[in-house]
Amino acid sequence: MEAGLQYIANGLMVGGIYALIALAIVLVYKATGIFNFAIGNLMMFGGFISWAFMVQLGLPAWLSILSALVIAAVVGWLVNRFTMSPLIGQPILAPVIVTLALAYFFDGLVILIWGGSVRSFPDFLPGESVHLGPAVVSSDLLWAFVAAMVVFGVLALFFQRSRVGLAMRATAESHQIARARGINVERIFSITWAISAALAALTGVFLAARMGLEVTISAVGLKAFPAVLFGGLESIPGALIGGLSVGLLENLAGGFISTWVMDVTPYIILLLVLIFRPQGLFGLKRIERI
Amino acid sequence: MAIDRPCGTFERDYAQDMAIVRTPLQWIILIVGLAFLFSLPLFGGVRIIYLLNYIAITLIAVHGLNILTGYTGLLNLGQAAFMAVGAYTSGVLTAKFGMSFWAALPCTAISAGIVGLIFGLPSLRIKGFYLAMATLAAQFIIISAIVNIRPDLTGGWSSLVVPVPKIGDFAFNSQFRMFYIIMPLAVLATLLAKNLARTGIGRTFIAIRDNDLAAEVMGVNIFRYKLLSFFICTAFAGIAGCLMAHWMRAISPATFGLHQSVWLIGMVIVGGMGSTAGAVFGTVFIRLVDELARTVGPIIAHSFPALSGNISAAAGPILFSLVIVLFVIFEPRGLAHRWEVFKTSYRLNPFAY
Numbered sequence: 001m002e003a004g005l006q007y008i009a010n011g012l013m014v015g016g017i018y019a020l021i022a023l024a025i026v027l028v029y030k031a032t033g034i035f036n037f038a039i040g041n042l043m044m045f046g047g048f049i050s051w052a053f054m055v056q057l058g059l060p061a062w063l064s065i066l067s068a069l070v071i072a073a074v075v076g077w078l079v080n081r082f083t084m085s086p087l088i089g090q091p092i093l094a095p096v097i098v099t100l101a102l103a104y105f106f107d108g109l110v111i112l113i114w115g116g117s118v119r120s121f122p123d124f125l126p127g128e129s130v131h132l133g134p135a136v137v138s139s140d141l142l143w144a145f146v147a148a149m150v151v152f153g154v155l156a157l158f159f160q161r162s163r164v165g166l167a168m169r170a171t172a173e174s175h176q177i178a179r180a181r182g183i184n185v186e187r188i189f190s191i192t193w194a195i196s197a198a199l200a201a202l203t204g205v206f207l208a209a210r211m212g213l214e215v216t217i218s219a220v221g222l223k224a225f226p227a228v229l230f231g232g233l234e235s236i237p238g239a240l241i242g243g244l245s246v247g248l249l250e251n252l253a254g255g256f257i258s259t260w261v262m263d264v265t266p267y268i269i270l271l272l273v274l275i276f277r278p279q280g281l282f283g284l285k286r287i288e289r290i
Numbered sequence: 291m292a293i294d295r296p297c298g299t300f301e302r303d304y305a306q307d308m309a310i311v312r313t314p315l316q317w318i319i320l321i322v323g324l325a326f327l328f329s330l331p332l333f334g335g336v337r338i339i340y341l342l343n344y345i346a347i348t349l350i351a352v353h354g355l356n357i358l359t360g361y362t363g364l365l366n367l368g369q370a371a372f373m374a375v376g377a378y379t380s381g382v383l384t385a386k387f388g389m390s391f392w393a394a395l396p397c398t399a400i401s402a403g404i405v406g407l408i409f410g411l412p413s414l415r416i417k418g419f420y421l422a423m424a425t426l427a428a429q430f431i432i433i434s435a436i437v438n439i440r441p442d443l444t445g446g447w448s449s450l451v452v453p454v455p456k457i458g459d460f461a462f463n464s465q466f467r468m469f470y471i472i473m474p475l476a477v478l479a480t481l482l483a484k485n486l487a488r489t490g491i492g493r494t495f496i497a498i499r500d501n502d503l504a505a506e507v508m509g510v511n512i513f514r515y516k517l518l519s520f521f522i523c524t525a526f527a528g529i530a531g532c533l534m535a536h537w538m539r540a541i542s543p544a545t546f547g548l549h550q551s552v553w554l555i556g557m558v559i560v561g562g563m564g565s566t567a568g569a570v571f572g573t574v575f576i577r578l579v580d581e582l583a584r585t586v587g588p589i590i591a592h593s594f595p596a597l598s599g600n601i602s603a604a605a606g607p608i609l610f611s612l613v614i615v616l617f618v619i620f621e622p623r624g625l626a627h628r629w630e631v632f633k634t635s636y637r638l639n640p641f642a643y
Contacts, residue, residue: 101615104610108604222426229420270424
């Protein structure tokens with residue numbers, strides 16, 4: 001029972017990280033209809049940038065994270081401008097393969113600049129492990145979880161209140177109608193990509209603080225795909241619920257069955273979702289006409 | 291491109307119209323080309339034969355992927371994992387159960403094909419991007435299953451040593467000898483892929499790709515043909531994996547990671563989807579780019595010691611991703627399209643059209 005509580009606590013906390021990545025994917029998918037397979041690599045890239053500012057340049061933690069977010073946003077903008085814009089109107093395979101290729105581009109870039117070895121991330125988050133009843137949660141996971149919740153709250157406000165946020169929702173609804181109402185759709189695409197990349201970088205910082213920094217941590221991004229599909233591709237609350245569920249189920253499976261099952265659990269969830277409810281919990285069901 | 295036939299060639303019946311090889315000149319080119327290809331080990335260096343073997347093995351998997359993605363229009367992000375199924379089927383059968391390579395070879399096609407059928411099942415309800423996700427799941431589930439379910443048989447993460455194929459006392463124990471197993475199979479796979487496109491099955495695949503609902507209305511059993519396409523695709527991958535195992539003589543799960551799957555898709559894209567010639571072009575092109583990265587990386591590292599070590603590891607992924615992005619943006623129909631354009635302009639020369 002106590003072990004179970006521990007798994008649940010860990011699962012929810014890790015699920016917070018998955019939810020953040022899932023959110024970064026869903027934002028771009030809603031607005032542009034492109035599923036970003038490179039999100040894990042953008043995340044890893046963001047982690048490396050903030051590490052470079054923090055350790056190589058010796059800047060304070062908050063400043064380096066802020067700079068990393070800004071740089072990641074610029075990178076996201078560039079990705080959209082130079083690789084995604086030319087693909088508008090192409091079949092679904094084109095953006096899929098380009099984002100997969102971009103994933104390798106960021107891998108190569110990070111290896112080129114920082115090499116392939118493991119870096120330890122400075123312990124910038126204050127506090128010690130927290131006891132929640134019988135379960136113990138490490139402080140960096142708790143910080144990541146809190147950050148995820150704050151980001152979800154801020155974004156919810158952003159989409160409800162701000163002009164850009166409303167324009168983004170309108171664009172997600174229909175590109176043509178949004179354009180007819182005077183919204184610059186291409187600019188919205190760029191903003192969406194920038195926000196998404198910045199979110200990925202933020203996740204990268206928390207992940208690096210937890211696991212250390214290495215090229216291969218981008219694989220965590222792949223585990224957010226099941227979360228996205230579970231919650232529904234177009235749904236922001238779905239990203240949160242999907243992320244938490246995947247984290248939870250993964251940790252329960254790992255705890256009660258075996259550790260290797262833990263690694264494939266997200267993908268088994270993915271397959272089950274695809275077979276039984278392809279649109280996910282809150283996604284839109286597609287109706288097709290010939 | 292049926293409209294621009296070579297000058298002076300007339301079709302008098304359907305058999306001629308459907309023929310793969312049309313003119314005497316094409317027969318000559320084909321026979322001389324094959325003779326040249328198979329005599330290469332007589333005067334080629336070991337490096338070239340190694341590269342040719344590698345290209346030929348990859349080509350078999352790419353043909354399979356091209357049938358699924360190019361003809362049927364279903365994405366597969368897990369082709370390397372299906373290769374792993376073939377490789378480990380053959381590896382376990384030959385190394386642990388003492389089966390001969392020749393008996394294991396067909397088994398690999400069947401086992402990989404059956405695993406492919408299982409992961410093709412979601413295609414009943416989903417397509418496009420969602421199916422890409424299902425095959426992505428296949429990539430991780432298969433590799434994890436190979437590593438963890440029976441590590442006593444497969445060796446887990448460490449490598450499994452595979453015996454050398456033999457006929458009687460003759461062992462295929464060098465690059466040159468393996469060439470004569472690998473290359474005929476690659477040629478056969480090319481022929482099969484080319485032939486499939488003109489059969490009823492191939493045309494059904496194309497109908498499903500162009501509009502699956504319309505195909506269903508016209509009486510195509512979509513689910514059956516999608517599964518058939520999955521089976522063919524993964525059976526090709528199984529053969530490729532089997533050859534890979536016996537060619538490398540030791541296999542480990544890391545050989546068949548997600549990056550390999552992405553490279554295979556990249557080859558299909560660069561070559562041009564839905565074209566057998568394209569699959570050949572794409573495979574050769576990407577493997578040569580890879581080889582270029584391997585050659586150029588150390589040279590740059592030598593000239594700029596500050597980057598040493600990093601550049602040789604980074605050159606491959608960066609070059610590959612740039613090639614893919616540039617191709618998708620500027621030449622989405624791939625090298626095969628360029629080749630058709632070239633052929634047409636050659637035939638119409640000196641006229642513009």
